[in-house]
Amino acid sequence: MYRTAARRLLGAGFTTSRLLRLPKPRPTTTIIPYSYCTSSMESPIGNQSVNPNQSDPTAAREEGHRRDESRKPRAEFQEEQARVLAASLRHVPRLGWTEEAMIAGSREVGVSPSIVGSFSRKEAALVEYFMDECLQLLIDRVDSGLDLQNLIPSERVSKLVRIRLEMQIPYMSKWPQALSIQAHPVNVPTSFKQRAMLVDEIWHTVGDGASDLDWYVKRTVLGGVYSATEIYMLTDDSPAEYRDTWAFLDDRVKDAFDLKKSIQEAKYFAQDIGAGVGKSFQGLMNGVMQTMSTRGGRSSAF
Amino acid sequence: MTFSSLERPPLRRAELGTNFTEAMALRSISRRFGSRVLSYRSSSVASLHSHATSFGFQQVKEEEKSKLVGNVFTNVASSYDIMNDVMSGGLHRLWKERLVGKLSPFAGMKHLDVAGGTGDVAFRIFDAVNSVKRRALRKVDEDSLEETQIYVCDINPNMLNVGKQRAAERGLGDNKALVWVEGDAEALSFDDNSMDGYTIAFGIRNVTHIEKALAEAYRVLKRGGRFLCLELSHVDIPVFKDVYDLYSFKVIPNLGELIAGDRESYQYLVESVRRFPPQEKFATMIADAGFEKVEYENLVGGVVAIHSAIKL
Numbered sequence: 001m002y003r004t005a006a007r008r009l010l011g012a013g014f015t016t017s018r019l020l021r022l023p024k025p026r027p028t029t030t031i032i033p034y035s036y037c038t039s040s041m042e043s044p045i046g047n048q049s050v051n052p053n054q055s056d057p058t059a060a061r062e063e064g065h066r067r068d069e070s071r072k073p074r075a076e077f078q079e080e081q082a083r084v085l086a087a088s089l090r091h092v093p094r095l096g097w098t099e100e101a102m103i104a105g106s107r108e109v110g111v112s113p114s115i116v117g118s119f120s121r122k123e124a125a126l127v128e129y130f131m132d133e134c135l136q137l138l139i140d141r142v143d144s145g146l147d148l149q150n151l152i153p154s155e156r157v158s159k160l161v162r163i164r165l166e167m168q169i170p171y172m173s174k175w176p177q178a179l180s181i182q183a184h185p186v187n188v189p190t191s192f193k194q195r196a197m198l199v200d201e202i203w204h205t206v207g208d209g210a211s212d213l214d215w216y217v218k219r220t221v222l223g224g225v226y227s228a229t230e231i232y233m234l235t236d237d238s239p240a241e242y243r244d245t246w247a248f249l250d251d252r253v254k255d256a257f258d259l260k261k262s263i264q265e266a267k268y269f270a271q272d273i274g275a276g277v278g279k280s281f282q283g284l285m286n287g288v289m290q291t292m293s294t295r296g297g298r299s300s301a302f
Numbered sequence: 303m304t305f306s307s308l309e310r311p312p313l314r315r316a317e318l319g320t321n322f323t324e325a326m327a328l329r330s331i332s333r334r335f336g337s338r339v340l341s342y343r344s345s346s347v348a349s350l351h352s353h354a355t356s357f358g359f360q361q362v363k364e365e366e367k368s369k370l371v372g373n374v375f376t377n378v379a380s381s382y383d384i385m386n387d388v389m390s391g392g393l394h395r396l397w398k399e400r401l402v403g404k405l406s407p408f409a410g411m412k413h414l415d416v417a418g419g420t421g422d423v424a425f426r427i428f429d430a431v432n433s434v435k436r437r438a439l440r441k442v443d444e445d446s447l448e449e450t451q452i453y454v455c456d457i458n459p460n461m462l463n464v465g466k467q468r469a470a471e472r473g474l475g476d477n478k479a480l481v482w483v484e485g486d487a488e489a490l491s492f493d494d495n496s497m498d499g500y501t502i503a504f505g506i507r508n509v510t511h512i513e514k515a516l517a518e519a520y521r522v523l524k525r526g527g528r529f530l531c532l533e534l535s536h537v538d539i540p541v542f543k544d545v546y547d548l549y550s551f552k553v554i555p556n557l558g559e560l561i562a563g564d565r566e567s568y569q570y571l572v573e574s575v576r577r578f579p580p581q582e583k584f585a586t587m588i589a590d591a592g593f594e595k596v597e598y599e600n601l602v603g604g605v606v607a608i609h610s611a612i613k614l
Contacts, residue, residue, distance in 0.1 A: 076614055077595045080526070103408055111526030114498040117406030118528060118595060118612055 081119060083109050085129040096174045097123050097181055124187040127178045131194045134167045135201065142205050154257045156206045158250050161226055164198065165233060165245070176234055199223045221259070225252045359573045364510055381562040383420065388557055397606050398503060401532045402426040404599075404610060405499055407450075414453045414497045414522060416487045416515075417505020419461025421468055421480075424454045427501075428479060449478065453492070455485045488514040492522045499523075503532040507578050516591035523613040529593055535600070535607035536580040542603050550575070581607050 088105025095101040099122055103113040119125040141163060148156045168175055182191035199222045229249045238244035386394050402423065407413065407430045415424045431450050456462050462482045469475055485491050487502070487509045500519045509515045519529050537543045550572040558568030579587065581598050584607075589596045593611035600607050 077612065080614055099406070099408070106526060112498045112524040112528075113408050113526070114405075114411070114524075114528040115526035115612060116408070117404065118610070122406075 080109075080111060080115065081125075082129070084111060084115060085126055086133075088126055089130060089133075092126070092171055092174055097126055097177050099123065102126060121186060123181050124184070124190070127181050128187075128190055128194065130171075130178070131191070131198075134164060135194070135198055137167060138164050138198075139201065148205070153206055154253050157202060157222065157225075158246075158253045160202045160205060161222075161229065161249055161253070162246055164202075164226075165229060165249075168230075168233075169242070172233070175230075179230075195223060195226070199226065217260075217263075221256045225249070225256055228252060359577070385558065385562055385568075388561060389554060393602070397532060397601055397608075398422050398426060400601065401501060401503060401530055401608055402430055404608060405501065405528065405530055407431045407499070410450055411498045412451045412453075412496060413499040413501070414455060414490075414492065416455045416490075416500065416502040416519075417457070417508065418454045418501070418503065419456035419458060419465055421454055421465035423501055423503050424452050424465070424480060425468070425472065425474075427452055427499075428474070428477075431479075451481060452479055453481045453483055453497075455483045455487070455490065457484070457486050459484050488518060490518045490522055494521050495524045497522045497524060498527050499530070500527065501530045501532070504534065506531055506533055507574055512579075512587060513591065516588055516593075520592045520613055525613060527613050529588070529609075529611045529613065531584075531588075531609045533578065533584075533607060533609070534575045535578065535584075535604055536576075537604040539603045546605060581609070585609060 084102065084106045086105075087108040088102045090108075091101040091104040095104065099116055102116045102119070102122065102125075106113045106115055116122060138160070142160075146159075146163075148159065151159065171178070181187060196219065199219045202222060203218055229245060229252065232248050233242060233245045236242050236245045390397075405413075405427065407427045409431055411427075411431060413424075413427055415427070418424055428450075454462070454465060456465075462484060466475070466482055469477070469480055474480055483491065487505065488511055500523055502515075502519075506512060506515060516529075523529065537546050554572050555565045555569045558571075559565040562568075578584070581600065581604070585596045585598055588609060588611050592613070594614045596609065596611040598607050598609040
């Protein structure tokens with residue numbers, strides 16, 4: 001989410017290889033490390049805050065380059081890791097999200113399989129890399145001209161979620177394993193963050209005009225819809241490439257939007273009632289005050 | 303506290319030249335005066351040279367050290383395992399388990415364990431690989447059906463013999479996976495880029511030139527290969543440090559005298575732990591040898607540290 005916003009603000013001068021913390025009016029301010037970037041990216045561990053008003057993208061880039069020079073050794077390892085994980089993905093449908101897949105991947109790249117021993121939380125590393133990759137692909141799809149103009153918001157959401165879930169189709173046979181890896185307590189913080197980023201990205205693309213409480217509600221609801229669809233997809237045998245799943249998705253998204261409408265309606269309703277009740281209460285209080293003041297002034301009130 | 307069976311005790315007096323007697327005199331004086339100032343002064347010269355020319359708080363000629371170190375183990379191989387257990391309260395086993403866990407051995411691996419005479423680490427790696435292999439039997443790639451090879455390298459043939467004996471007791475006497483090689487950590491006889499993993503447990507303190515050993519490790523490892531070093535290290539935690547010092551300098555030498563009949567060895571051992579570079583410095587040395595992603599993990603508050611790195 002920070003990436004697309006940054007791109008919009010800084011235009012062409014912005015390179016996606018740095019993770020910048022932008023002063024956005026958002027409640028959450030976590031920096032999410034893109035530890036598993038593709039090999040074209042460099043080490044993302046930069047905590048520089050960029051003031052959009054200063055808008056000097058070349059300066060930011062130069063500083064970033066200087067930082068990267070000193071981080072070259074670290075970056076090399078990240079690159080190697082990314083390369084190994086990318087190669088391992090090809091073995092996942094056969095070997096699952098396991099060390100064996102990563103060992104096979106490392107052999108393909110020409111690196112000793114020992115390197116797998118140094119990945120933190122090994123299988124989780126592979127799954128998290130895949131999740132980051134998919135998010136990046138989604139962003140790229142959106143940026144390279146995905147047509148969302150003619151669709152109403154609920155249809156846009158459906159389309160984006162569908163695009164994202166379709167990326168998982170090649171791994172569908174082993175996806176339950178990936179889900180269980182993500183649900184492991186050690187891995188939950190990262191997988192939660194990745195899903196939060198995904199959901200935020202989708203809302204951003206759809207056109208987010210949210211105020212404070214609404215921001216949370218939207219992300220939570222979409223997170224629920226996404227997870228439900230993902231799980232539904234696991235057991236979907238429908239003939240034409242998961243037709244049932246997409247129908248399920250459309251229904252859930254419509255429900256969510258209806259829910260949003262109903263919440264709005266309930267809010268207005270409550271306001272109206274509150275107004276009515278309040279008015280009569282206020283009328284009562286006014287009467288009381290008047291009575292007290294006239295009694296004090298010895299004038300006879302009604 | 304644990305001291306590996308590979309710790310070299312000091313030399314028999316008859317074998318040493320004047321250096322030893324000087325140093326011994328210096329040490330006895332310093333002990334009498336209750337201060338280590340004198341012995342530090344003699345070692346201040348050594349601080350200009352490579353650390354490894356020290357032998358505890360003594361000074362010995364560089365050329366002599368590896369010869370002496372080689373001689374020493376001949377006499378004491380048998381009592382080391384017992385002393386290890388007694389000094390560390392059995393903890394050394396857990397530390398070696400942790401080391402092997404970090405390594406994550408895999409089937410088809412070529413591994414080198416240096417200064418691993420009695421085979422502690424090698425046996426653990428062997429067990430790990432075999433159980434992994436059995437579990438993943440169905441998923442083993444055709445390519446990785448090459449055999450695992452674990453080379454155990456040690457400068458002292460007697461230690462290797464003890465190791466071979468232990469292998470025979472486990473029924474691995476004829477197993478092709480374990481290969482016992484005599485060699486020096488500073489001049490390994492293996493080819494460049496031939497090893498997936500390199501471990502050295504409680505041995506690097508004994509090499510004459512640590513930088514050379516690290517350079518050799520870098521040479522023999524393949525690209526992506528891992529370097530892991532388990533070694534006694536420095537404690538910084540305030541109160542615990544004092545307890546540890548007390549234990550080291552008061553209890554250990556007495557245990558050595560009681561159980562192995564060799565107080566000098568363990569006095570030397572305790573002193574050499576203090577002379578070894580601290581965790582950060584050693585990590586820098588590893589990075590200087592060319593390794594990437596150098597990390598270390600303190601166990602028991604720094605009594606033992608596992609340094610790990612990757613060759614890229």
